[in-house]
Amino acid sequence: MIKNFKNQCIRSAKVALLLVCLLFSSILFSGCKLYTVVSNDKNKDSQQGIAVEGFDANVFVNSVWESKVIPTINQKAVDIGEVIKATTNNADEAGKKYGIRSAQEGSPWNFIVKGKGRIVHVNKESRAGTLDVDLAPYDGKPDFKIQIGPVIKNTAVRDSFEFIKYDDFKNQMVFAELSNAFHKKITDTLLSKNDFANIKEKEVNFNGVFTYMPSSEILVTPITMEFTEGGK
Numbered sequence: 441m442i443k444n445f446k447n448q449c450i451r452s453a454k455v456a457l458l459l460v461c462l463l464f465s466s467i468l469f470s471g472c473k474l475y476t477v478v479s480n481d482k483n484k485d486s487q488q489g490i491a492v493e494g495f496d497a498n499v500f501v502n503s504v505w506e507s508k509v510i511p512t513i514n515q516k517a518v519d520i521g522e523v524i525k526a527t528t529n530n531a532d533e534a535g536k537k538y539g540i541r542s543a544q545e546g547s548p549w550n551f552i553v554k555g556k557g558r559i560v561h562v563n564k565e566s567r568a569g570t571l572d573v574d575l576a577p578y579d580g581k582p583d584f585k586i587q588i589g590p591v592i593k594n595t596a597v598r599d600s601f602e603f604i605k606y607d608d609f610k611n612q613m614v615f616a617e618l619s620n621a622f623h624k625k626i627t628d629t630l631l632s633k634n635d636f637a638n639i640k641e642k643e644v645n646f647n648g649v650f651t652y653m654p655s656s657e658i659l660v661t662p663i664t665m666e667f668t669e670g671g672k
Contacts, residue, residue: 497621508601510663517554517647518551519555520554520658521575532549534551540552540601542598542604542605549651550650551649551652556646557576557583558644559640560640564636564637568589568591569588569591571644583658585659585660586661587660589623592626593659597623598615598622634667642669644666646665647664648662
């Protein structure tokens with residue numbers, strides 16, 4: 441009887457140990473994703489150059505800059521004075537008419553704009569440098585700012601183009617890399633080639649983008665810029 445009781449205790453202990461192991465395993469792997477969903481549309485992946493292994497954000501930006509970014513800017517840019525007036529009256533109506541949302545309802549509106557104005561102040565003290573720009577008729581007061589870096593804020597460039605969608609990319613980190621790559625392209629091809637030391641009172645012709653944020657100043661990220669004498 442004692443032997444049987446001992447064997448029963450051993451069997452019970454083994455069962456209990458097995459249950460504990462199973463419970464621990466379920467907890468350990470409950471939050472783990474043990475598979476990866478890969479698109480079967482290989483042609484689409486190769487054509488877009490996105491959402492595939494080894495994605496390089498800088499290569500992607502270089503591949504679409506002349507073929508898609510510049511043509512889109514040239515075709516869709518709206519006079520910034522008109523956009524500012526429209527957003528002041530009704531931001532959502534302005535967005536529906538002139539803007540684009542990169543995500544779901546309620547996310548900020550992004551605008552592709554163009555314009556000409558007089559530079560009334562150059563801020564290079566901050567690493568997030570800016571130009572204060574006054575629109576005609578000139579009154580000496582800035583109507584918006586243009587970013588000149590080296591630090592470029594927000595993600596307006598990435599979020600202003602319909603051919604770039606979050607769902608096409610692998611994850612949020614890759615999507616963030618894309619914004620940084622656009623900023624690098626703008627710095628290398630535009631901002632680094634301009635001397636901003638002596639441009640106050642000059643006029644600037646530009647194309648660019650901005651994200652509308654209520655109660656915040658308009659901060660344009662430039663895609664093209666030219667400076668000329670004048671602005672009186």
